[in-house]
Amino acid sequence: MKKFLKIYHGSANFCSKERGCGSNQYQSISNIHKYLFLIVFMVIQIGASNAQILDNYIKEAVENNLGLQASFKQYQVSLEKVNQVSLDNPQLNIGIYTRPMELLMGNQRAEASIMQMFPWFGMLKTQKDEATLMAEAQYEAFREERNRLVFQVKDTYFQLLQLQHTIDITQENLEILKVLEELAIVRYQGGNTSGTVSSLSKVLGNSNPSSGATAQSDGMNMAGSSSSSAPMGQNTAGNGMNSMPSSSGKLTDVLRLQVQIKALESELSQLEVNKRPLVTKFNQLIGRERNEDVEIAAQENLTNINGWEEVYLDSILLNNPMLMMLEKESLAYRKQAEMAKLEGSPMLGAGLNYMVFSPRPESGMIGGMDGMEYMPSGMGNNMVMPMVSMTLPIYRKKYKSMQSEAILWMESSQKQKIELENLLATEFETISTSIKDSERKLKLLEEQIELMQQTLEISVTSYSSEGSSMEEIFSIQRELLDFKLEKLTTEIERQVAIARLESLIGI
Template sequence: MEKVISIRKIQIAGASLKKAFLSVVLVLLAVLGQAQQIEEYLIQAGENNPEVRANFQRYLANLERVPQVGSLPDPELSLGVFLQPMERLMGNQRADISIMQMFPWFGMLRTQKDEASLMANASYEQFRESKNQLFFEVKSTYYELHLLQKEIEITEDNLEILRTMERLALIRYRGGNIGGATSSASTAVRAAGSNVSSPRSSGMSMGQAGAGSSGAADRRDMGGSGGGMNEMGGGSSGGKLSDVLRLQIQIRSMESQLETLADKKRPLMFRFNKLLGTESTAEIQLEQDLSPRILAFNGESFIDSVMQDNPMLKMLEAEAEVFSKQEQMAKLDGRPMIGVGANYMVFSPRAEMGFPGGSGSMEYMPSGMGNNMIMPMVTLSLPIYRKKYKAAQSEARYNREAIQYQKENAENELLVQLEETIREIRDSERKVLLLDEQVELTQQALDLMVTAYANEGSSFEELLSVQRELLDYRLELISAIVNQHTAYAMLDMLVAKGIRE
């Protein structure tokens, strides 16, 4: 007997684990489906967005500066030709050719190349930051569109509830058979919420939420039985014309609200398509549902990712290193530059003139052989005006310190933003669970009140109040789910998730 009980317990535990595993798989498949749709739009935006492409071109331009500063300055060649030969002892000098190559102080070229490479790295991080911002804007706009679409669907569902209640109130006023109208109203109430992903549908309900759902299901079945009994009943009278009129007022207001929501869709689509770099009228594919998510890690586990991978911090770090290299360059600029070259003098033979020991005005000059001459040369610059070099060093040092303070401030702001994002995610998790239960309980209450109104004609004000509460809870639920996904998009931006090349 004990063995049978143990085997039964093992079977129940295995079934529970299997059910939990299937729930997790369904959640992952839903998240992956959403991620795939978003990923396609992110790739399209990254390839077509003009701002991102402009920043990438700046990065390529800065890369081309590296070979420009990593080489020696061009040598200088000078050529001089005498219009009248210059008579010298070696002959008549016809021309003078010199070439000179200047060499910066030791380490200058390497420092210049490092500075250009760091500037290219900073521009690359700026490109990543713009891409990071773009991805967040694409995601947040996508979720706004999803929220607007769901608001339209929820409002349409609520409009259908009001119309079925209007038919029910009109039949009661005329004294007709209310069985079919009551059934239609109950069906519309129960169908509300089917187009919104909830923790129950995604296997994410926890603790007492599951127990509440089970009890609510029992109460829903009881409400359904009441509706069935109502169908067998005959006509009922005693309805009020004011009930019909108040429902018609609500219907007109809901129809106007639908038109307002439809008008909000066009500018959102226009903005989304411009972020993607496509035509403003291009069709946008939205996911049918957004599944609620649970944050698997605490906030501290994301701090290292923010500090190490955030492109804004890496860009400021690269800029600080750039100014450090500029300070070294200013110091090396104050050192002498060395020049090495040669001077080549062209001579032609000169004939002997005068007589040795002769008298008269004409002196004796021996003949010149006209041999060309080459003279090695070394030059040295003298940076004696030290004030400008010291000022350049101070300028670079002040800029480096300013960037370091700016980086420290950016780190503080990112950490604060991270804490707020984690808090918003945790808050949305609790809110989604609460609102999901409130939607379900309000649906059941409204179903029961519709039946009570059909049978007794009482509590019409409460009926309208509960119907409005159901609409508000459903709108708050989808808003909480969308806010949760927007917060996750912000978290991805902070930790630079999915933007590495």
């Protein structure tokens, strides 16, 4: 796995070493996007420096995810095709005569020839450039797969984060209801409610000194009123019929709170059950056992991207893997058109022909049959014959069709690239607007939560002195819970939007 990471990090430099295969415009674009990429990457790293837990999970996913490893293997396969560009193998022919061929220069016993064909000038370089560009396009496909994996890890992690924080908020709300239950019981029993009101202030986390003073003051008044009303309690004790309605109403508040507590406890149990499929999915993404525990941050630090909208958009248009893949495919198809044109040129061949002869013995008689049957002895020297050859590509229709095909593919890639740029720009505007709306909404929700907490504390203090009803407290408590859950949902939606934005950049 370490070897995989080493190759994975080193492969990013492959394209820069092979830039000779592209155009000058392609080189200038690459130089520009390197610096812009570094700027954006530093900004994102600053915003994500506190998300160490998530960073570790992303690193683990990149190391262990089998799908990503398979995609990287495909990139390595495409790299090997660059090394496969070479001359055709030379052709060797050997022939041995079963009976010597009697020739004037001797008896020919065998013949051997070797021939090497050479493509037209520039053909090998063009083929290597085309294979290199296709390998670079495959690398961009690998980057896209990696970015998709990173986004899935982030999205699933944020879902777990939202679920865990929902559990925390529900648990806090449960504690509030338990304090209210204690308050209702104390009030039903006619005891001192100042301590219970103080406990509620701690649960709400209200650090406003004036609120605390008010609660303490109200508690003191409650204590005074309780002590001063003791004689009234004694008087009403003698008349049970007069005190029954009030006690019955307070007991109803207790029972209603207990019903709410039971409902929240059941909801907490269901939320814990809902975590299991998410944990399984998350472990599968990072390549671990499905039942392993997942560490969730206690508090999520929001990534800040304010003021970098233009940089993000420019970086997307220069670094998006799919755009880069289409750009390199377009250049590769241009090379294929050049290859088709070169294939229509003749191929040249050079070789040698070696003929093996043996001396011929003298035979026949001089003068016999006018000397026609006489064959002198001698000769038998081996012969070497240089040879050249050339193909004749006279069927031009095939090569013109191949060239037109490559040009059409190139034009198709260029149009796809333009279409994708428009779609990415639209998606960027949508995501950017969503992030800005989330930020405005978060600011509003924070103010609303603070006000609702103060309202709840005041209502509870008023309830302790019989100035408000439990129904009013229930309504405020539900609104406070809704605001907290809505704030959590908005924060998670913002983080997911930023994660999507980062995946478009192609980090």
